[in-house]
Amino acid sequence: MKKRVEEKRKIPGVCYAFSDDGVELPVPDVTHWAFLLDPGEEELRRREVAYLEGMRRWERLPSPVRRGLSWFFQRRSLLARAGTGTEGSLLSGMNTYLMKLGPRPLGKGYASALDRKVADELPPFGVRLRLRDQACLVAEALGGLLETGRTGPVLLWNIAGGTGMDSLNALIRIRKERPELLAGRGVRVLLLDSDEAGPRFGSRAAEALRGPGGPLEGMDLEVRRVPYDWTNPSDLRRIRDREGTPWAGSSEGGLFEYGSDEEILSNLEVLGEIAGPGFFLTGSVLRDNEVTRVMGRNSRLAIRCRGVAGFVPLAVRSGWEIRRILDGPTIHSLLLGVAGRGTPV
Known part of the structure; x- marks a missing residue:
């Protein structure tokens, strides 16, 4: 395990464990308020519409622009890198795990504001x-x-x-x-x-x-x-x-x-x-x-x-x-x- 990066702003009542990379991560507990989810139909529909509208704008961009933006996002977002993978690959266990944390529990020591935005989009949700x-x-x-x-x-x-x-x-x-x-x-x-x-x-x-x-x-x-x-x-x-x-x-x-x-x-x-x-x-x-x-x-x-x-x-x-x-x-x-x-x- 690499040098440890401890989470300095722990959420009360949430357990934490270290990854192989030495990063202290929260352990999801779906009964804890920080991980509790109960969206209604209206919220789900809002998220679906927002995602589809955003992806339609994305798909209309020229391919070189999409490649450049993808490179930019992956450089600056842990979750964007996690969700990319290689052609024909499976999302790894740890990358899937990061998708399960949500915007609030993502630690400031390893996640950016862009990560929190990505974490709140429809696929990770x-x-x-x-x-x-x-x-x-x-x-x-x-x-x-x-x-x-x-x-x-x-x-x-x-x-x-x-x-x-x-x-x-x-x-x-x-x-x-x-x-x-x-x-x-x-x-x-x-x-x-x-x-x-x-x-x-x-x-x-x-x-x-x-x-x-x-x-x-x-x-x-x-x-x-x-x-x-x-x-x-x-x-x-x-x-x-x-x-x-x-x-x-x-x-x-x-x-x-x-x-x-x-x-x-x-x-x-x-x-x-x-x-x-x-x-x-x-x-x-x-x-x-x-x-x-x-x-x-x-x-x-x-x-x-x-x-x-x-x-x-x-x-x-x-x-x-x-x-x-x-x-x-x-x-x-x-x-x-x-x-x-x-x-x-």
């Missing part, structure tokens, strides 16, 4: 809503499993898990709303990822959350990376044999947003084979609308705007069904269960 919705789905479904009286440590798999914030925020929600469900119970979160930096930060974030005064204070919690490439789904069986049968799975901003149809099908088929009783899976799918199509045209990232209509046939073919959908302006958050098996929600 949609990512923050995705975190809220994914955490909600995991918390409700996992709470249902815990109510059945299952014993033993809770094992959560997070595919393309990055920093694992959806899993950690689900635990925060359960701890605050139904603390008896997790009392005395160990929890293991496995971040199935080919990247290392995001999971390393996720582990440090978990330690901060379970430290004195944290929302998961004293919890028997382990967060660690397990190397995984979703192009080789047969590895899921080996992970199950080595680590144990997972209670639940999730993939926020991962497999369903970037994976090909064949990759999604093969992963769902293997997960359906190894899933234990009550196993559920949450994931996010990019909407197929004007906003996401504009996003796709102006991004080098390998995003796939398949929408629910494009995803349902993949789920059905692989033996799954959608149990619940939470809609955001750019992203659908889904709860899936194996067809014919119950999910406690």
Whole structure:
């Protein structure tokens, strides 16, 4: 880790952890006022119109001007650099993480006024809503499993898990709303990822959350990376044999947003084979609308705007069904269960 840059203006009640670059970053807690989101239809529509109008002006600019402005923004904005990527790439776990912080929690030691402006635009706002919705789905479904009286440590798999914030925020929600469900119970979160930096930060974030005064204070919690490439789904069986049968799975901003149809099908088929009783899976799918199509045209990232209509046939073919959908302006958050098996929600 590089020389540490401490956050000097910490938000009360928010935990902090250091990145590999030595920067102290806030850990999102979707129940804390600094990260709380509850936009109404009017606000969402206003944000959508503003984004589309801005992008139409951008697309009318000559290509050389756009290239020059892009260079300028990337030089001066951490978030602009984070969202650029290379052709056909995936947004890394740490770059995705920065999108989840929002304008207020971005620290002055590493973020600029331009960063705060970018953080309040529709695409990062949609990512923050995705975190809220994914955490909600995991918390409700996992709470249902815990109510059945299952014993033993809770094992959560997070595919393309990055920093694992959806899993950690689900635990925060359960701890605050139904603390008896997790009392005395160990929890293991496995971040199935080919990247290392995001999971390393996720582990440090978990330690901060379970430290004195944290929302998961004293919890028997382990967060660690397990190397995984979703192009080789047969590895899921080996992970199950080595680590144990997972209670639940999730993939926020991962497999369903970037994976090909064949990759999604093969992963769902293997997960359906190894899933234990009550196993559920949450994931996010990019909407197929004007906003996401504009996003796709102006991004080098390998995003796939398949929408629910494009995803349902993949789920059905692989033996799954959608149990619940939470809609955001750019992203659908889904709860899936194996067809014919119950999910406690």
